[in-house]
Amino acid sequence: MARKAAKSSSKGAVRPSKAPATAPPPFSPVPASLDPFVEALDPSKVYITHIDTFPVEFKKQVFAIPIALNVLICLVILWRAYMALPTYWELVLAALGNDTAYSVTRDTKTWVELLTIAAKRSIIFILDYLLVVVVGNWPLTFFLESPDSAASWRFQTGFRAREVYVRRSRTWGREELFGDESTFKGEDSPFFMTRILPAIEKRFVREKTGYVMMNDSWDLDYNAMVRATKLLDKKQVDEAPFQKSVWVYAGDEVGWCVWEVHKLDEGPGAADEDEGRKKIVAFKDRLDAIGKESLFFRWIEIVQYESSQPGGFTPQRQEAAVKQAKELFESHGIDFEKFIQSVGGLDDLPGFDQPAK
DSSP, rough: OOOHHHHHHHHTTTOOOOOOSSSTTTEEOOGGGGHHHHTTTTTTTTEEEEEEEEEEHHHHHHHHHHHHHHHHHHHHHHHHHHHHHHHHHHHHHHHTTTOTTOOOOOOGGGGHHHHHHHHHHHHHHHHHHIIIIIITTTHHHHHHHHHHHHHHHHHHHOOOEEEEEEEEESSSHHHHOOOOOTHHHGGSSSHHHIIIIHOOHHHHHHHSOGGGGOOEEEEHHHHHHHHHHHHEEESOSGGGGGGGEEEEEEOOOOOOEEEEEHHHHHHHHHHHHHHHHHHHHHHHHHHHTTTTTHHHHHHHHHHHHTSTTOOOOOOOHHHHHHHHHHHHHHTTTTTTEEEEEHHTTTSSTOSSSOOOO
């Protein structure tokens, strides 16, 4: 049975009725010492933590940009409200039958003039709506999002030489990563290769400060970052597991699991693991650059299908995967062999321990 952490964090989650007795590779159960961190995480999401060691001054410069932008938006909205509210008030009075500068005498206007007035006012209404509701939502979430916003996170933690960043999966989560409850794909999942590996690639983490890592797959969890920082300040947890790790809930029997990627970066086999991640990222980036991102996901589906067959991803299965990929890429006008050579060959790609002949 999962520990208290798993139970208390399960609200809103859809849990499988059956879960594996052990964590799906490469994950391992979270030790009890980290319960204070995982107990408030959303079990339907996937999380990545890492320690940002960029200089404090650089972090201040990066964060100053969204502060200035959101303050400017607030000022523009206030200015627009000051300028527009008298107009809207007179429009309301006119609609109620009062004589104002915006009253329209229908009998004295042609249909063209009436349509022109209606179009101009409609454009003003639409632009003001977009300014307040759409653009205005940016400073609202930046300053006031609950339980913690970007501003409240900085207010509570300040700027530090070593900061904990927590990324949370966006529009996808543990269900997509693990697949059906009876299989629990783990590292064989297409989402593992397409969402997680690029996000933890050593160069990507080393060259970007955490605040600019948000994209269509990952968002920052400010509340988790505040809690993690406070736990570290109080010495209730060690910093090591936050170095660079992936966190995911694996069901009632296992609870929260973690993949401590930083150990691979430092330990034996780190070079091979890192090379595999680099190739995955290069593979996807090259297809993105030519507008063929869908081919990357199709390639992952082919590898996933062949590797899930009885007997595993044998050389024969690898050859079948390459043959299907060639046909797929050629149907889109891409020479598969030249493309693979451009990223360094099949060696070190996940599943291809030995290149298919």
